[in-house]
Amino acid sequence: MLFNSFTFILFFLPVVLAGSFVLARRYGATVCVFWALACSLFFYAWWNPRFMLLLIPSILFNYLMGIAIDRAAGRTRLIVLWASILANLTLLGYFKYANFLVDVANSTGLVSVELARVALPLGISFFTLQQIAFLVDTWKGDGNENHLPRYALFVCFYPHLIAGPIVHHKGILPQFRKAESFRYEPERVARGLTWFALGLFKKIIIADQCSLYVTPVFDAVAQGAHPGMASAWMGALAYTFQLYFDFSAYSDMAIGLALLLGINLPVNFLSPYKSGSIIEFWRRWHMTLSGYLRDYVYIPLGGNRKGPARRLVNLLLTMLIGGIWHGAGWTFALWGALHGVYLLINHAWRMLLEKLGVADWNRHGLYRALAWMTTFAAVVLGWVVFRAPSVHDALVIGRSLVGLGPGSGQLSGAQGNEFTFGVLGVVAAVAFFAPNSQELMNGESRLSWRPQWAWAWVTAAMFMVSLFSLHKPSEFLYFRF
Amino acid sequence: MRSSYQRYLWQLLALCLLAAAIMPVVAWYDLTHCQEQPERLLMQYQLGKIDQLRDVDTVFVGDSSLGNAIDAGTFSKLSGKTAVNLALTGFHGYSASYNMIRRVIRHGAVRNVVVVQALDMMTRAPSYEGYAYSAQVMDLLDPRAFPFRELPSYLKALAGIFFNTQSLRNLVYFWLSSTTTPSWLSNDYIRQGPVRSVDEEKLKGLPTARIDLRNTWFLRKMAAYCREHDVNIVYMHGPTLDVRADLSGDYLRRVNDLIAQAGIPVVQQVVTLPLSMMGDSPLDHVAPENKAEATRLFWERLRGSLR
Numbered sequence: 008m009l010f011n012s013f014t015f016i017l018f019f020l021p022v023v024l025a026g027s028f029v030l031a032r033r034y035g036a037t038v039c040v041f042w043a044l045a046c047s048l049f050f051y052a053w054w055n056p057r058f059m060l061l062l063i064p065s066i067l068f069n070y071l072m073g074i075a076i077d078r079a080a081g082r083t084r085l086i087v088l089w090a091s092i093l094a095n096l097t098l099l100g101y102f103k104y105a106n107f108l109v110d111v112a113n114s115t116g117l118v119s120v121e122l123a124r125v126a127l128p129l130g131i132s133f134f135t136l137q138q139i140a141f142l143v144d145t146w147k148g149d150g151n152e153n154h155l156p157r158y159a160l161f162v163c164f165y166p167h168l169i170a171g172p173i174v175h176h177k178g179i180l181p182q183f184r185k186a187e188s189f190r191y192e193p194e195r196v197a198r199g200l201t202w203f204a205l206g207l208f209k210k211i212i213i214a215d216q217c218s219l220y221v222t223p224v225f226d227a228v229a230q231g232a233h234p235g236m237a238s239a240w241m242g243a244l245a246y247t248f249q250l251y252f253d254f255s256a257y258s259d260m261a262i263g264l265a266l267l268l269g270i271n272l273p274v275n276f277l278s279p280y281k282s283g284s285i286i287e288f289w290r291r292w293h294m295t296l297s298g299y300l301r302d303y304v305y306i307p308l309g310g311n312r313k314g315p316a317r318r319l320v321n322l323l324l325t326m327l328i329g330g331i332w333h334g335a336g337w338t339f340a341l342w343g344a345l346h347g348v349y350l351l352i353n354h355a356w357r358m359l360l361e362k363l364g365v366a367d368w369n370r371h372g373l374y375r376a377l378a379w380m381t382t383f384a385a386v387v388l389g390w391v392v393f394r395a396p397s398v399h400d401a402l403v404i405g406r407s408l409v410g411l412g413p414g415s416g417q418l419s420g421a422q423g424n425e426f427t428f429g430v431l432g433v434v435a436a437v438a439f440f441a442p443n444s445q446e447l448m449n450g451e452s453r454l455s456w457r458p459q460w461a462w463a464w465v466t467a468a469m470f471m472v473s474l475f476s477l478h479k480p481s482e483f484l485y486f487r488f
Numbered sequence: 489m490r491s492s493y494q495r496y497l498w499q500l501l502a503l504c505l506l507a508a509a510i511m512p513v514v515a516w517y518d519l520t521h522c523q524e525q526p527e528r529l530l531m532q533y534q535l536g537k538i539d540q541l542r543d544v545d546t547v548f549v550g551d552s553s554l555g556n557a558i559d560a561g562t563f564s565k566l567s568g569k570t571a572v573n574l575a576l577t578g579f580h581g582y583s584a585s586y587n588m589i590r591r592v593i594r595h596g597a598v599r600n601v602v603v604v605q606a607l608d609m610m611t612r613a614p615s616y617e618g619y620a621y622s623a624q625v626m627d628l629l630d631p632r633a634f635p636f637r638e639l640p641s642y643l644k645a646l647a648g649i650f651f652n653t654q655s656l657r658n659l660v661y662f663w664l665s666s667t668t669t670p671s672w673l674s675n676d677y678i679r680q681g682p683v684r685s686v687d688e689e690k691l692k693g694l695p696t697a698r699i700d701l702r703n704t705w706f707l708r709k710m711a712a713y714c715r716e717h718d719v720n721i722v723y724m725h726g727p728t729l730d731v732r733a734d735l736s737g738d739y740l741r742r743v744n745d746l747i748a749q750a751g752i753p754v755v756q757q758v759v760t761l762p763l764s765m766m767g768d769s770p771l772d773h774v775a776p777e778n779k780a781e782a783t784r785l786f787w788e789r790l791r792g793s794l795r
Binding site: 013193194196197200458459460462463464466467468470471472474475476478 | 492493494495496497499500503504507508511644647648651652653
């Protein structure tokens with residue numbers, strides 16, 4: 008069941024909300040946890056009930072491991088932690104990477120292994136990461152939950168289950184315990200619905216429109232075509248904006264849906280394409296993943312505590328792991344490595360400026376504009392690698408982007424015309440200059456949301472235009488990761 | 489403060505309900521006034537023929553394979569009896585054929601109904617949009633028109649027609665557009681376009697595994713309706729590229745069995761044609777210059793089945 012489907016909006020959501028509000032008033036939060044858990048499991052099973060055979064044992068296993076770690080002492084505690092992390096990674100590795108690794112092994116010609124195609128269970132990357140964080144924090148003595156339904160709901164709460172934001176147990180579990188959660192609160196419902204409408208609009212009207220210009224270019228390249236410079240830029244820019252509006256739309260909708268039940272989810276995007284450096288970009292893009300990688304990969308690897316050289320290696324490794332987490336393929340690894348290199352260059356540049364005593368250059372408008380342009384171009388190039396079906400295809404598009412491709416003019420099916428660039432220009436203006444969802448919903452500016460007529464009109468218009476446009480709901484891009 | 493949020497929610501609800509009330513009106517206006525697309529013009533054109541009908545011997549219903557293959561005038565001459573071709577498109581599917589049959593029979597006397605659909609029609613999902621676009625108003629609300637389990641799909645199709653921003657875009661485009669619609673009609677059907685290349689996959693023949701059994705629902709409905717009104721109904725596959733037909737033997741036998749089980753006699757011999765005789769869609773569209781010849785081939789195969 009997709010958030011952007013009639014089934015979800017007109018049937019599932021009203022039933023969940025009505026049930027929650029009634030139960031919260033009569034029985035309190037604990038009963039509501041059961042209700043929300045049942046609804047979340049139903050939501051997950053809607054795609055494929057067989058996936059429950061993975062989700063439920065995973066929850067039970069990690070819950071029991073959490074208890075075991077909590078009760079164990081000394082060296083046993085560490086052994087149980089590593090065993091449980093290994094089990095989680097094995098599960099993720101099998102479902103996400105087994106086919107890829109077998110293909111790679113077979114392609115060397117040294118072995119011939121046959122493995123049936125393994126279906127990737129939805130959300131496995133997200134719920135596995137969240138549970139590993141829970142186990143690590145339990146080991147540190149920083150997290151514990153002995154109420155199984157509450158723990159299960161933390162893992163599979165339907166707003167974030169499939170594509171994040173990656174939630175932290177310390178941020179979510181206490182909210183499930185609060186008596187006022189799950190109750191009908193006009194403010195939370197008003198805010199939640201507005202968040203949801205905003206996300207729905209971004210997905211249906213902006214992201215899906217961009218996708219029309221992405222597929223022809225990347226598909227044509229996959230079939231051996233060589234795009235001209237204009238087509239390559241059109242495909243690359245369209246994907247850059249599609250991914251942002253698609254994924255941030257999902258996050259907005261997730262935040263809104265959780266808020267309707269009185270649960271606050273973390274913000275995941277803060278206008279990443281306004282960033283003036285790659286370091287800043289990663290503070291604004293998929294923030295919950297960046298935070299996770301920082302806390303559970305980069306810092307455990309040593310972070311910046313073991314000297315500048317080791318810090319750079321740790322950064323590179325962290326980004327590589329982040330890339331591979333997104334999917335089984337060389338393009339994802341390359342994308343992660345590319346961003347790792349970007350970060351190295353960014354840090355080296357900062358050190359150089361400090362050494363030269365010109366660190367205040369970033370106060371100058373021209374410097375900031377150049378920095379923004381360089382950052383955005385680097386990000387676009389990264390997305391080409393991320394989206395391309397193969398490294399070779401990424402190189403073909405990359406060459407075309409800089410005018411070195413053999414192709415010229417347009418691809419058939421891809422309109423590199425003024426209209427397309429006009430649409431992308433409008434979308435770009437929104438991404439570069441408009442306030443982001445967080446600023447709109449929680450900011451203090453004149454444009455920020457208030458419970459007034461004008462916002463009611465805007466929200467109703469966004470919601471109804473989106474609703475009347477979703478006759479063929481399309482999946483969110485991050486469902487694949 | 490609480491009341492301002494409460495008021496906001498009521499405002500939101502009221503505005504959404506208002507939009508939901510206005511949208512079907514816009515869609516209805518779009519459907520009835522903005523005749524730009526060939527499919528809509530075709531529907532109006534064929535409904536216009538039904539309005540003119542008085543007493544007819546043979547009515548053809550089906551998709552574009554029919555529209556491009558049978559010339560009603562030629563068929564009338566060959567059979568010595570009146571014939572009308574009410575072909576719609578593949579988008580409309582069996583469900584629209586059922587509606588067209590009901591429209592014709594309700595309108596006046598008819599002796600034979602011949603259903604002609606492309607060979608692969610049984611592999612396509614039932615078209616509930618096609619049903620909605622071709623239904624008379626009361627038929628839109630007929631709960632017996634669908635199996636109960638298909639009701640969500642039908643409601644989705646209705647929502648797709650009556651709650652769709654496309655209607656609004658059509659309306660704006662229609663009002664702003666100063667150009668006149670290019671002539672869409674040729675040879676009693678939609679004018680053919682440039683020849684499309686044939687997908688290699690489609691030349692491999694049709695597998696029985698792709699048959700969508702839900703289609704038999706509308707075939708049974710057609711058979712029952714014609715039986716109830718004492719009208720002879722016959723099914724014949726549309727003209728098919730010879731290579732494809734040759735490779736679809738098992739599929740053809742299975743489909744013919746299903747159609748016969750639904751209560752419609754099937755003309756077993758398919759009109760197969762070489763690539764040189766085909767038109768813009770080489771799998772099932774006869775080229776305009778070969779329409780008369782294709783009509784003759786159809787008449788030869790059908791003559792024993794008509795009253």
